[in-house]
Amino acid sequence: MSISSTSILAESNILGKLGRIGKARELGIFLAFVLVVAVTTIQNPNFLFSSDGFRDLLVTPSILMIVAVGQAIVIITRNVDLSVGSVVGLSAYLTGRVFIDYPQLPWPTVFVIGLVFGALLGLINGALVAFAKVPSLVITLGTLYAFRGINVLWTGSDRINASDMPASFLALGTSSWWKIPVITIIALVVLAIAGFYMYTQRGGRELYAIGSDPDAANLYGLKVKKRILAAFIMSGALAGLAGVLYAARYGTVNSQVGSGLELEAVGAAVIGGVAIFGGSGSVFGAAIGAFLLLTINRALPVLGVQDFWQRAVVGALIIGAIVLDKLAANRQERKLVELRDTEVEQKEAQNV
Amino acid sequence: MSTTSAPGSGQGTALRLDGVAKSFGPVIALKSASLDMLPGSIHALIGENGAGKSTLVKIIAGLYQRDSGVFEYQGNVVDFSNTAQSKDAGIAVIYQEPTLFPDLSVTENIFMGRQPTGSLGRIDRKAMRATVRDLFSQLGVNIDPDRPTRGLSIADQQIIEIAKAISLDARVLIMDEPTAALSGVEVDRLFKVARGLRDEGRALLFISHRFDEVFALCDTVTVMRDGEYVATSAIAETTVEEMVHQMVGREVATLFPKEPAEIGDEVLKVSNLTEPGVFHDVSFSVRSGEIVALAGLVGAGRSEIAQAIFGVDNYESGTVTINGKSVRKHDPARAMDLGIALVPEDRRKQGVVLDSSVARNITLAIRKTLTKAGLLWPAAENQAASHWAGRLEVKTNALDTTVGTLSGGNQQKVVLAKWLATNPSLLIVDEPTRGIDIGTKSEVHRDLSRLAGQGLAIIMISSELPEVLGMADRVLVVHEGRITAEIDRADATPESVMFAATHSKAVA
Numbered sequence: 001m002s003i004s005s006t007s008i009l010a011e012s013n014i015l016g017k018l019g020r021i022g023k024a025r026e027l028g029i030f031l032a033f034v035l036v037v038a039v040t041t042i043q044n045p046n047f048l049f050s051s052d053g054f055r056d057l058l059v060t061p062s063i064l065m066i067v068a069v070g071q072a073i074v075i076i077t078r079n080v081d082l083s084v085g086s087v088v089g090l091s092a093y094l095t096g097r098v099f100i101d102y103p104q105l106p107w108p109t110v111f112v113i114g115l116v117f118g119a120l121l122g123l124i125n126g127a128l129v130a131f132a133k134v135p136s137l138v139i140t141l142g143t144l145y146a147f148r149g150i151n152v153l154w155t156g157s158d159r160i161n162a163s164d165m166p167a168s169f170l171a172l173g174t175s176s177w178w179k180i181p182v183i184t185i186i187a188l189v190v191l192a193i194a195g196f197y198m199y200t201q202r203g204g205r206e207l208y209a210i211g212s213d214p215d216a217a218n219l220y221g222l223k224v225k226k227r228i229l230a231a232f233i234m235s236g237a238l239a240g241l242a243g244v245l246y247a248a249r250y251g252t253v254n255s256q257v258g259s260g261l262e263l264e265a266v267g268a269a270v271i272g273g274v275a276i277f278g279g280s281g282s283v284f285g286a287a288i289g290a291f292l293l294l295t296i297n298r299a300l301p302v303l304g305v306q307d308f309w310q311r312a313v314v315g316a317l318i319i320g321a322i323v324l325d326k327l328a329a330n331r332q333e334r335k336l337v338e339l340r341d342t343e344v345e346q347k348e349a350q351n352v
Numbered sequence: 353m354s355t356t357s358a359p360g361s362g363q364g365t366a367l368r369l370d371g372v373a374k375s376f377g378p379v380i381a382l383k384s385a386s387l388d389m390l391p392g393s394i395h396a397l398i399g400e401n402g403a404g405k406s407t408l409v410k411i412i413a414g415l416y417q418r419d420s421g422v423f424e425y426q427g428n429v430v431d432f433s434n435t436a437q438s439k440d441a442g443i444a445v446i447y448q449e450p451t452l453f454p455d456l457s458v459t460e461n462i463f464m465g466r467q468p469t470g471s472l473g474r475i476d477r478k479a480m481r482a483t484v485r486d487l488f489s490q491l492g493v494n495i496d497p498d499r500p501t502r503g504l505s506i507a508d509q510q511i512i513e514i515a516k517a518i519s520l521d522a523r524v525l526i527m528d529e530p531t532a533a534l535s536g537v538e539v540d541r542l543f544k545v546a547r548g549l550r551d552e553g554r555a556l557l558f559i560s561h562r563f564d565e566v567f568a569l570c571d572t573v574t575v576m577r578d579g580e581y582v583a584t585s586a587i588a589e590t591t592v593e594e595m596v597h598q599m600v601g602r603e604v605a606t607l608f609p610k611e612p613a614e615i616g617d618e619v620l621k622v623s624n625l626t627e628p629g630v631f632h633d634v635s636f637s638v639r640s641g642e643i644v645a646l647a648g649l650v651g652a653g654r655s656e657i658a659q660a661i662f663g664v665d666n667y668e669s670g671t672v673t674i675n676g677k678s679v680r681k682h683d684p685a686r687a688m689d690l691g692i693a694l695v696p697e698d699r700r701k702q703g704v705v706l707d708s709s710v711a712r713n714i715t716l717a718i719r720k721t722l723t724k725a726g727l728l729w730p731a732a733e734n735q736a737a738s739h740w741a742g743r744l745e746v747k748t749n750a751l752d753t754t755v756g757t758l759s760g761g762n763q764q765k766v767v768l769a770k771w772l773a774t775n776p777s778l779l780i781v782d783e784p785t786r787g788i789d790i791g792t793k794s795e796v797h798r799d800l801s802r803l804a805g806q807g808l809a810i811i812m813i814s815s816e817l818p819e820v821l822g823m824a825d826r827v828l829v830v831h832e833g834r835i836t837a838e839i840d841r842a843d844a845t846p847e848s849v850m851f852a853a854t855h856s857k858a859v860a
Contacts, residue, residue, distance in 0.1 A: 200474040202467055205456075209464050212453035219415070219451045221436025222465050279455035336503025 025273030025325075026285045033292045040299040047302055055181055061294040062187040063088075063242045063249070065287045067261060068268035069194045070238035072286035075269050076198070077231045078211040078278030079129060079136035084239040084265055086147035087121045088258030091243025093151060096160025096253045099169070107169040110244055118240015119233045121147060126232030130225040136232075144262065148255075155255035162251030173249035183245050187287075190238065194283045207231055211278025267314070268293050271321045293317070365427065366391045366555035367412070367443070367524050372421030374407055381407040384421070386581040387574055389524060389555040394546060396566040396587070397559045399576035400599055400817070400850070405559050408576075409528050413445040414438035426523070436465075444517030445526040450509035454502035459484045461501050462516045487515040491545055507538035514545055525549060526557045531565055532651060543569050561649050561854050563592045575599055593847070596854075600817055600846035610801045610823045616640035619809035620692075620778050622661060625670035630656050631833035634670070638778065638809040643800065645824035646813045648853045653833040654813045655697050658780045661811075662694040663687040674778060688717065693771030697782040697813070699760065703767040706756035710748050711737035713755050714769045740769035744799055761785075761792025768799065779803065782813045797823060817846050829853050 037057065041048040048054060067084050074081040091114045098110055125143055129136045162170060172182050198204035206227050210217045217224050239258075247253050272289025274281030293314065300310045367389040374382040382404045389395050399405050410416045411423070414432030423430055425441055432438040438445075452461045459480050460467075467475040484497040493511050501509060510530055517525050527546075531539050546569060550556055558570055566573060567587060575582040575598040582598045618637050625634040631653040638644045646654040659665040661672050663684040672679040674690050696702035704713050711730075714737040715722055722732045737751050744765045748758060755766055764784065771779060784800065785793040800823065804810055814820050820827055827844050829837040829852035837852035 200472075202465070202469065202473070202475065205460060205467065205475065206465065208456060209453045209460075212455040213451070216451035216453055219413075219435055219445075219447070220465055221434060221439050223436075275455075279453065333503050336499065 026282065026288060029272055029285060029288045029292055033288060033295060036292065036295055036299050040302050044302050047299070054179070055176065056298065057295065058184040059181040059249070060298060061291045062181070062184045063245050064261065064264055064268060064294055065187045065290040066190050066238050066242045066245070067265045068272070068286040068290040069191055069283045070235035071262075071265040072269040072272070072274045072281060072283045073194065073198065073207065074136070074231050074235045075266070075274050075276060076211045076278055076281060077207050077228055078214060079228065079231070080140065080266065080276075081122075081125060081136065081232060081235045081239075082140040082262045082266075083121070083125055083143040083147055084235060084242075085258040085261035085263075086144050086151065087118050087236055087239035088243040088246060088261055089151050089256065090121070090147055090154075091118050091240040092246045092253045092257045093155055093160065093243075093255070095244045095247040096164055099165045100160070107166050110169070111241065114240040114244035115237045116240070118243065119237035121240070122233040122236015123229070125236065126229035129232065130228045148259070152255045158254075160247065160253040165247065165251065169248055170251055173245070173251070183249060186241075186245065190241070191283060191287050194234075194238075198283055203227065203230065208279055211280075213279070264293060265290075267318050270318055273321070273325065275325065276322075364391060365389065365424065367426075368422070368424040369408070369412075370422040370424075372408070372411060372418045372423060374411060374416060374419050380579060382411075382418075383579040384581060385576065385579070386584075387557075388584065389557060390572075391523070391555045392550055392553045393572060394550050394556040394558055394570045396570035396573040397557055397576065398561070398563075398566060398573060398595060398599065399582075400815075403576040403599075404579040405576060406528065407579075409445060409447075409526055409557075409559070412438065412443060412524075412526060439520065442521065442523040443526070444513075444520055444522035444524070446510060446513040446517070446528065446530055448529045448532060450506065450513055452501040452504075452509055452512060455500060457498050457500055458495055458504075458512055459497045461512055462487070462519055466520075483519060484515065487518060490518075491515060493541070505538075507534050507542070510534075510542065511545070514549075518549070522554065524555045524557070526559075528559045529561065530558070531560060531562065539565070563595065563854055566595075567592075577601070592851070596847050596850050600850050610643055610797075610825070611805060613641040613801075613805040614807075615642050615825070616807060619675060620661070620811075621671075621673045622657075623671045623673075625657065625660060625667055625672065627656070627660065627665070627667040629833075630665075631660070631667075631830075634833075634835055636828055636835060636838075638811055640777070640807045640809050641804050642825045643804050643810045643812055643823050645820040645827045646811060646830055647815075647817070647820045647824075647827050647849050648830035650815055652830045652853070654830045655782050656833075657830070658694060658782055658811065658813060661687075662692055662780065664694075688774060691775070691777035693717075693774055693776035693779045695764075695767050695771060695779070695781040695784060697786070699763055699767060699786075704755045704763050707754060709752045710741060710746065710755055710758070710766055711751040713766050714740050714773060717770050717774045736773060737769075740773050741766075744769050744772070745795065759788075759792065761788040761796065764788060764792075764796060765799070768796070772803070776808070778809045778811070780811045780813070783815065784812060785814075785816070785819060817849060820844070820849060821846065831855065 037048060046053050048057065067088065071081055071084060094117055095110050095114055098105060098113060125136070125140055128134060128139045175182050177185060198207065206222050209220070209222060210224055210227055214224065243258065246257055268289035269281070269286040270276060270289070271292060272281065272285030272287065274286050296313060296317065297310060300313060305313070365388060367387070369385055369387040372382060372385045385404060385408050387397070387408070397405055407416065411418050414435050414437050417431065417433065425443070430441065432441070453464065456464070462484055463480050468479045470476045481497050488495060488497070491511060491514065495504070495508055495511070501512065530542060534542065546556055546558070558566070560566055570587050572584060573587055573590060573595065574584045575595060577599060616639055619640050620638040622637070623635050626632050634657055636644070646657065648654055656665055660667045660681070661679070663679060663682055663686065666682050674692060677690055679687050679690055679692070700706060705716070711733050715733045718736065719728055722728060722736060724732065734751050741748065741751065746765045746769065747762050755763055758766070781800065785796050788796065800810060800812070812823060821844050824844070825841050827839040827849055828835050829839065829849060831853055836855070839848055839852070
């Protein structure tokens with residue numbers, strides 16, 4: 001009896017907590033996603049109900065989702081990683097090169113190689129930000145160009161083709177388990193692990209603390225540099241993984257893979273409620289943001305919206321998300337202050 | 353047992369400092385600080401602004417490292433190299449501005465960095481919440497453990513800091529001016545909590561400018577002055593007068609005194625200026641040829657009053673008139689047109705443009721009048737600049753030297769020159785000689801004196817008593833946003849000004 005009652009209590013706590021966190025943003029953004037899918041499907045049932053449509057709905061945002069989760073982790077610490085697009089590009093090309101140069105390697109190894117390679121690039125970013133104390137915006141803008149430059153130098157006009165890679169590897173990009181594309185399953189596993197880390201582990205909570213007030217984090221004696229380094233390594237590793245998946249899904253890799261992906265990742269995180277000044281939001285929000293962003297991109301042509309307007313809509317979405325955040329934050333602040341004032345009044349009444 | 357057992361180190365001392373010194377480059381923050389904290393006792397630390405109290409706190413916290421001297425904690429010499437070490441040792445510091453994470457819940461704030469964990473390293477939120485509930489009921493406060501700390505009052509934030517200290521089982525608790533922003537009820541609550549902690553055998557350090565609170569709460573008091581230890585006495589054996597004397601006891605001789613000037617007509621009149629929570633019902637006037645000092649402690653609201661007069665800061669009610677014309681609020685451009693000049697407190701951020709030349713800086717406020725056909729010619733700039741640089745004897749190689757390369761004193765002269773070029777009738781100077789070497793300091797004083805002699809009305813905000821006493825015709829003492837005393841030059845002594853600055857009741 002005691003077991004069941006505690007587990008119920010624990011559950012209600014979890015639900016309460018989830019409700020508290022999710023109430024504002026994650027749920028809202030998820031409903032927006034559902035709305036977009038519903039409206040588009042009414043216009044053209046194939047958008048959801050054809051087997052290709054369903055698959056595209058899930059698989060298209062998956063790679064961005066992985067990158068956006070990494071980006072969210074970095075933004076939560078009040079930093080930003082603009083180099084992720086270039087990391088994806090390098091990692092995708094590296095994957096192809098590994099298959100060409102070491103055909104005897106079992107293909108699952110490329111996942112480890114991609115992850116470690118991305119983590120190393122993340123380490124460069126993180127070390128520069130944490131120890132050289134240069135703002136991450138500047139550092140990662142620099143490495144965005146530097147990594148891309150290396151990529152262009154390395155690839156030249158060369159490209160990796162599907163024929164260079166084993167069929168079993170490429171099958172990852174096309175196969176499904178119980179109708180769920182494998183790439184999406186990998187992305188969801190990544191999301192679950194990242195969410196678990198950010199919500200239940202000390203390290204994850206410290207990332208929130210650092211982003212909420214870096215000076216206070218120092219006074220608390222938190223290991224700020226180590227944590228920021230870790231955040232950039234995670235972001236790099238996830239971008240590296242995304243690069244491997246890119247190679248599997250598209251089969252062709254040139255020197256421009258992942259260009260502009262960094263801004264989509266930042267956009268997804270912001271739309272998903274990750275505050276650009278750090279300290280709040282969640283990786284789940286960023287993941288749903290990635291789904292919303294790319295689904296709108298695919299839905300607008302179906303709805304007959306012109307090319308030009310598609311980009312404007314995405315822009316409006318990002319600005320709208322930030323304005324909404326600001327309004328919600330103002331309202332919450334007012335409510336919290338009111339709550340405090342009534343408490344004080346009660347106390348003073350008691351004292352009198 | 354202890355590695356150094358200097359005479360006087362009592363048995364069972366919780367924390368002891370002896371002859372601790374700290375400097376930052378050429379600036380000496382602490383010359384020789386000593387402190388002896390006993391378990392089960394509340395120790396007060398008092399001293400003027402700049403006496404070195406905050407530096408001392410930061411050394412205890414491990415944020416700074418001492419250059420020399422002894423630092424013992426529970427009988428052992430310690431060298432904390434960061435705040436985590438002092439915290440682990442059992443020292444908790446509650447800073448004047450609470451340092452919480454606004455986005456995180458009250459519970460998370462209390463446990464950050466040392467959360468209880470279960471399987472897979474998962475944070476045990478239930479255990480955390482239960483502990484916090486216990487802590488809060490022990491402290492007799494009613495704060496929702498799940499709410500974010502954003503929006504909490506300073507008093508509640510301090511209670512959270514205290515709860516954190518208790519949950520750490522801190523043996524030594526340092527509170528740096530905890531009552532500065534609290535209401536009467538909140539102060540009472542804090543004192544009750546502090547006494548409870550004392551009775552549990554913890555050692556508390558209480559830093560405050562309010563003597564009544566020191567007498568109400570503390571057992572022992574240590575006075576510091578100019579980075580040095582002055583005296584320690586049992587609270588029962590000392591008086592306010594003695595403490596004030598120990599805080600200010602120095603001679604006022606080395607400064608350039610104001611020369612007598614003819615006091616003319618009223619230039620500025622401020623009536624009932626009020627901004628809730630910042631300053632209240634401030635009324636005063638300044639005549640031409642007069643230097644009026646706004647004295648008081650840092651944070652008393654002096655700079656805010658000055659910025660409200662100049663139109664930078666807003667205010668809710670009250671009026672400002674200059675030469676009979678009213679000054680609109682929130683309109684510094686009009687204040688400038690009417691003849692008000694403000695030399696701000698933070699010279700490097702608000703006073704000069706560090707990367708621009710001396711000439712550019714001096715002519716910044718009059719550049720409109722220097723333009724010909726809408727263009728600003730270097731010749732006109734240099735001519736105006738060299739006139740004012742010469743009058744104030746700015747020491748610079750050339751007018752196109754970057755201001756950032758000048759000494760602090762010469763930068764200040766550039767700021768003064770900039771405002772004098774606008775031909776003001778009221779000059780407000782906020783901490784005019786802070787961080788300036790002695791030689792240039794007396795030159796700035798001489799300049800201010802001469803300007804008053806030429807009929808300028810001057811408001812001088814200063815935290816340095818010798819400067820206030822040497823320069824001012826009248827001293828207005830600001831305490832917690834109100835003018836609590838007006839003292840004429842003849843009656844102004846270090847004791848009378850300091851007494852008024854630390855007491856809420858006006859002195860006769």
